[in-house]
Amino acid sequence: MSTEFRVTYSDILAAENRISSYIHETPVFTSSTLNRAIGRKVFFKAESFQKTGSFKARGALNAVLKQKAKNPNLHGVITHSSGNHGQALAWASTLTDLDCTVVVTKNTPKSKCQAITSYGANIVYCEPTYADRIKTCDRISREKNIPYISSSDDYDIMAGQGTIATEFLNQVPQLDAIFVPVSGGGMAAGIAVAAKAIKPDIKVFIVEPEGKMCENCLRTGKRLWPETPQFLDTIADGLIIQQLGKRTWPIILELVEKDVFTVNDEEIIKAMKFVFERMKLVIEPAAGTGVAVLLSEKFASMDSNLRNVGVILSGGNVDINHLPWYNRAC
Numbered sequence: 001m002s003t004e005f006r007v008t009y010s011d012i013l014a015a016e017n018r019i020s021s022y023i024h025e026t027p028v029f030t031s032s033t034l035n036r037a038i039g040r041k042v043f044f045k046a047e048s049f050q051k052t053g054s055f056k057a058r059g060a061l062n063a064v065l066k067q068k069a070k071n072p073n074l075h076g077v078i079t080h081s082s083g084n085h086g087q088a089l090a091w092a093s094t095l096t097d098l099d100c101t102v103v104v105t106k107n108t109p110k111s112k113c114q115a116i117t118s119y120g121a122n123i124v125y126c127e128p129t130y131a132d133r134i135k136t137c138d139r140i141s142r143e144k145n146i147p148y149i150s151s152s153d154d155y156d157i158m159a160g161q162g163t164i165a166t167e168f169l170n171q172v173p174q175l176d177a178i179f180v181p182v183s184g185g186g187m188a189a190g191i192a193v194a195a196k197a198i199k200p201d202i203k204v205f206i207v208e209p210e211g212k213m214c215e216n217c218l219r220t221g222k223r224l225w226p227e228t229p230q231f232l233d234t235i236a237d238g239l240i241i242q243q244l245g246k247r248t249w250p251i252i253l254e255l256v257e258k259d260v261f262t263v264n265d266e267e268i269i270k271a272m273k274f275v276f277e278r279m280k281l282v283i284e285p286a287a288g289t290g291v292a293v294l295l296s297e298k299f300a301s302m303d304s305n306l307r308n309v310g311v312i313l314s315g316g317n318v319d320i321n322h323l324p325w326y327n328r329a330c
Contacts, residue, residue, distance in 0.1 A: 007155040007251070009197035012162035012190065015062040019160060022095065023057055026050050026164075028171050031279055038294055042309045043172045045164060048283055048316030052119065054238075055164055055187055055314050056088035056151070062160030063149050064092040075099060076146040080126075080133040082237050083112035084315050085151035090121030101144070103137045105129070109237070111319040130229045130241065152184030153245025162190030168310055169198050177203040178310040179261070179290045182214065183239040185248030187314065192255035203306060206252065207261045207289045209234035209268070212242055215260035218253060235265045235324045238286030238315060261299065267292040269325045275313075284318040 029044045047055035068074055076099035079089050086102035093100035100121040104113060105128040113123055126136040141148045150157060164187065169175060178195060180188045185206075192204045208214050211232045217224050225243040232240050244252060263271075271291035275281050283291075290311040293299050318324075 006247070007158045007162070007190065007193055009194060011155070011159040012166060012194045015058075015156070015159040016163045016166055018065055019058060019061045019163065022061055023051050024049060025167055028168070029279060029281065033278055034274075034294065038300070040307055040309055042294060042311060043175065044279075044311050044313050045168045046281065046313045047164065048281065048287060048313050052084070052087045052091045053315055053317040054084040054088065055161060055312070056084045057091060058163050059154075059157035059160030059186060059190070060085065060088035060149070061092040061095070063154055063156040064089070064096050064098065066156045067147055067149070068096055068098070074147075076101065076144060077149050078103070078137055078141050078144070078146050079149050079151060080104070080137040081116075081151055082108065082240055083116070084238055084317055086116045086121065087112070087119055087317070089149060090116050090119035094120040099146075101140060101146070103133055103140070105133060109319055109322070111321075112317065115317065130231050134229075150184070150186075150245070152186030153247045154186070155247065157186045158190040158193070158248065158251070160190070161187040162194040164312065165191040165194035166198065169195065172308070172310060174308045175199070175202060175310045176306040176308045177205060178312065179205050179207055179293055180312050181236075181239055181286050181289045181314050182206040182208055182212070182244070183241045183286075185244040185252050187312070188256060189248040189251040191312070192251060196255050204256050205259065205261060206256055207263065207293050209236045209239050209289060210262055210264050212239075212262070214244065215258065215262070217244070218256070218258045218260065221253060223249065234285075236268060236285040236289055238284060239289065261293040261296065263289050263292040263296070265324070267296070271295060273325065281313070282316045282318060282320075283313050284315045285324055287313040287315055290314075
């Protein structure tokens with residue numbers, strides 16, 4: 001790497017040692033039907049089988065354990081979340097005897113709020129904007145004197161998420177490329193640092209919902225997103241933040257490929273249906289973005305030397321009573 005980042009491969013190995021006894025080593029799945037259709041071998045890393053149903057448990061636990069090590073008198077933590085990070089932080093906090101507060105917007109799906117409280121967290125509702133989520137979280141953090149733990153823009157979070165790559169490349173060392181869904185960028189940054197350290201020639205691609213603008217930003221090397229931060233209009237509610245984080249941005253800019261794969265809601269739904277019906281796995285829309293890429297024209301024209309492709313199935317927290325294709329002509 002030409003840049004010295006504040007999350008390193010050593011940090012990721014330390015995180016792996018710190019959290020491995022508490023989390024699952026998630027399985028890898030394949031689909032011969034898909035392999036035949038696209039002419040490559042695809043390996044799906046099923047983080048949907050992780051604690052709390054998503055990859056977020058890795059980073060949340062690493063961050064909480066690091067906070068407790070720094071401050072033995074720590075009594076609680078706070079975050080804002082669209083669901084998965086809130087569940088993960090609540091789980092990690094209960095595991096470490098901490099109080100946890102999660103700020104969510106008033107329109108957050110009831111199923112995700114119930115899941116957050118089932119892990120022992122207190123929920124605070126705010127107006128349905130990203131700016132109000134941040135404002136409410138900052139206020140409570142000051143009032144209660146508890147640290148805010150970002151869902152992605154935190155080096156300890158990135159280190160925890162990077163353990164996905166160490167595990168994946170141990171399971172499938174022949175991977176030529178990894179496709180990673182991206183919101184704030186914590187998982188993409190952590191995976192990129194680890195994967196490039198283990199296998200420098202590997203390609204890491206990010207996958208985004210429409211409106212995120214990552215390719216323009218990466219190709220120009222500039223943060224072109226409008227201020228203040230916005231939510232995207234997408235069924236992939238785990239990827240609704242438009243901007244990459246200020247800390248994840250330089251890592252992704254340097255280590256991730258400039259070709260970004262963008263998918264729309266209909267493509268996500270088609271991908272989810274394929275995984276439900278043919279692979280017999282439950283995934284949420286955010287995880288469906290990576291599968292949608294495999295069915296796209298852009299993927300078909302990708303370098304033919306990239307024969308072994310990894311895809312992160314980031315989570316499986318979907319409300320089965322409100323699947324995204326209900327009431328849609330798909």
